[in-house]
Amino acid sequence: MSDVLEQTELIESTVLDSPWVTIVWNDPVNLMNYVSWVFRSYFGFSRAEANVRMLQVHHDGRSVVATGSREEMERHVEAMHDFGLWATLAKAGE
Amino acid sequence: MKAFRRSRHQFVAVFDPDEAGTLSILASQVIALLDDRGSHDSDPALLRLLPDAYPDDAEASAEFRRFTADDLASRKASNARRIVADLATAAGASSATTVKVDAQAAEAWLRSLTDIRLTIAARLGIETDDDLGSGDSALVDLYDWLGFVQGSLVDCLDR
Numbered sequence: 001m002s003d004v005l006e007q008t009e010l011i012e013s014t015v016l017d018s019p020w021v022t023i024v025w026n027d028p029v030n031l032m033n034y035v036s037w038v039f040r041s042y043f044g045f046s047r048a049e050a051n052v053r054m055l056q057v058h059h060d061g062r063s064v065v066a067t068g069s070r071e072e073m074e075r076h077v078e079a080m081h082d083f084g085l086w087a088t089l090a091k092a093g094e
Numbered sequence: 095m096k097a098f099r100r101s102r103h104q105f106v107a108v109f110d111p112d113e114a115g116t117l118s119i120l121a122s123q124v125i126a127l128l129d130d131r132g133s134h135d136s137d138p139a140l141l142r143l144l145p146d147a148y149p150d151d152a153e154a155s156a157e158f159r160r161f162t163a164d165d166l167a168s169r170k171a172s173n174a175r176r177i178v179a180d181l182a183t184a185a186g187a188s189s190a191t192t193v194k195v196d197a198q199a200a201e202a203w204l205r206s207l208t209d210i211r212l213t214i215a216a217r218l219g220i221e222t223d224d225d226l227g228s229g230d231s232a233l234v235d236l237y238d239w240l241g242f243v244q245g246s247l248v249d250c251l252d253r
Binding site: 026027028029030031033034036037040074077078081082083084086087088089090 | 142143158209211220221241244
């Protein structure tokens with residue numbers, strides 16, 4: 001019984017520990033072609049994918065551009081700040 | 095100013111001396127703002143250049159800033175210095191001058207033009223897509239012109 005409980009806790013903690021997401025927010029300054037270029041050059045998105053994400057930022061106010069560990073998402077957020085994009089990270093689903 | 099165009103592996107634009115001088119001064123002002131950021135940490139322009147990474151967690155944002163802000167600020171300053179250096183000849187010339195930017199420098203230019211535009215937008219109170227900027231019409235014109243310069247450079251790189 002205790003084994004099952006421990007296993008359940010392990011699974012739950014694994015689920016709860018991950019993942020994190022990188023969110024890019026709309027801002028009135030960044031040009032649409034620049035945002036699309038950043039997505040292509042940094043994340044390696046195809047032109048079509050980069051445009052979809054860019055339009056999502058523009059129309060919906062935000063787009064989740066990456067999912068993974070917290071450390072990885074912090075690196076992405078720092079890179080986005082390097083480009084001057086407004087990016088934050090959060091636990092997925094929040 | 096003539097928009098950036100691609101010429102083999104370089105990006106080429108023509109700047110009037112006053113345009114080159116103005117852009118150079120703006121880049122220097124961003125460097126000064128970043129250098130002096132300790133005494134202006136509630137400046138909206140700085141908060142946009144080095145934004146909160148965790149919007150709902152001030153403590154985590156402060157920690158993120160502690161680990162990243164120095165490096166980010168020094169890379170942003172280095173990008174701005176690239177613009178100042180590339181424009182030095184054109185800014186000191188007596189007539190319109192061709193400015194050549196290689197691919198690596200273009201990446202610095204794009205980032206720094208963004209930082210300059212973010213700083214001016216903060217000064218103009220541009221916060222939403224519908225804000226046109228109020229007050230200083232010369233600064234609004236400058237902001238629009240910088241958007242044109244940056245847009246033309248992105249177009250060159252992005253094909």
